[in-house]
Amino acid sequence: MRSCWLILALYFVLEAGASGAEKQSPAEMARLLQDVQTQVANGAKGGQEALRALLSAMNDQFEAMDESQWREPRNARALALYVMSGGRSEVAQRVLAAGLVPQSEQALLRGATAQAEMRAEEARKQFEGLDPRTFDPALGAHVAFAKANVATDRAQARALLELARLLAPGGLIDEAALRRSVFLAGEAGDVEAFVDLSQRYARRFRGSAYFGNFARGFVNSAQQIPVSRLESRLDSVAVVTAALPVESQNALRLDLARRALLEGRNEISERMSHAALGGLGAADRRERMRAALYAAATMVGGARHNEARDALARIAEDELSVADRNLLTVARAGARHIAPKSAGGRIASRSPSLVETTSHARRLLDETVGLLGEGAR
Secondary structure, X not given: OOOHHHHHHHHHHHHHHOOHHHXXXXXXXXXXXXXXXXXXXXXXXXXXXXXXXXXXXXXXXXXXXXXXXXXXXXHHXXXXXXXXXXXXXXXXXXXXXXXXXXXXXXXXXXXXXXXXXXXXXXXXXXXXXXXXXXXXXXXXXXXXXXXXXXXXXXXXXXXXXXXXXXXXXXXXXXXHHHHHHHHHHHHHOOHHHHHHHHHHHHHHXXXXXXXXXXXXXXXXXXXXXXXXXXXXXXXXXHHHHHHOOXXXXXXHHHHHHHHHHHOOOHHHHHHHHHHHHHHOOOOOHHHHHHHHHHHHHOOOOOOOHHHHHHXXXXXXXXXXXXXXXXXXXXHHHHHHXXXXXXOXXXXXXXXXXXXXXXXXXXXXXXXXXXXXXXXXX
């Protein structure tokens, strides 16, 4: 893979040595922009810095461009691609106001400008009659992605993102569209698509400069999906989780462990708790206390009841949130008053204080769920 810095250096060399008549056209610069974007998507070192520098250089060139150049449709389209790639919209506004853009390209450039300036309604209006498939694939992919970003219908947005990926595979639009598709699937509660698209992203774009954005979005989306709905795809979720930065891994595993515990899915809670403990270092004391709490709580009343009681006794309350202190209180009460499973697999329940303990535990759990709803962690 060629270095982004090498491409950018070549660009500046060509510019420095060229006469005014030989300077690259907007269309030629747009092709260079696409090349750099592809390398950013594939994790080229210094790619984001190179992209920012190139966009800045293109703005300077466009500002100084002879106005007659904008009458050429291919240059007007290059300007639209530049704006949709994060470039400044002032040049586009100026050439539109001066009536320099061919009628055939005005909706494209007006839509690109409106989207860049966060005027979503105007962008939708301008993009409405544009079919991304009528443009060259690179520009068409940008148009499809831009239309998806201002779409009000989630299903339409997902279809447009799929089209964007098909038109320009392997580049930055493919990466961004796949990442956005993951989040839309999560918002829609489409667990199958959410997990499958996440696996695809983690496999293809782990080196992307924007992988951190994906990791945060994946964790946030997974936290909104009930554990019961994730259960059948838990192995796949674990594969994606293992590809995330350590901080994101820990956050998701602890969240799943806690929610599974509250939902009575002890096997999942135990699995996620131990996975979290395996990924936490000695310095991560608060997180280790959380994981230890969830792991121990899953054993209360089971074959490892005594082990759970001892583990719960070692947990430092001051390292826990208020919500987790409530869980600790419930778990310790259970460890004191619930008899472990007998050889026959039954739980003895003749303790005169068991009903009282259960009632107290229920009140604490209700408080805990309320705190969770307020974002207490």
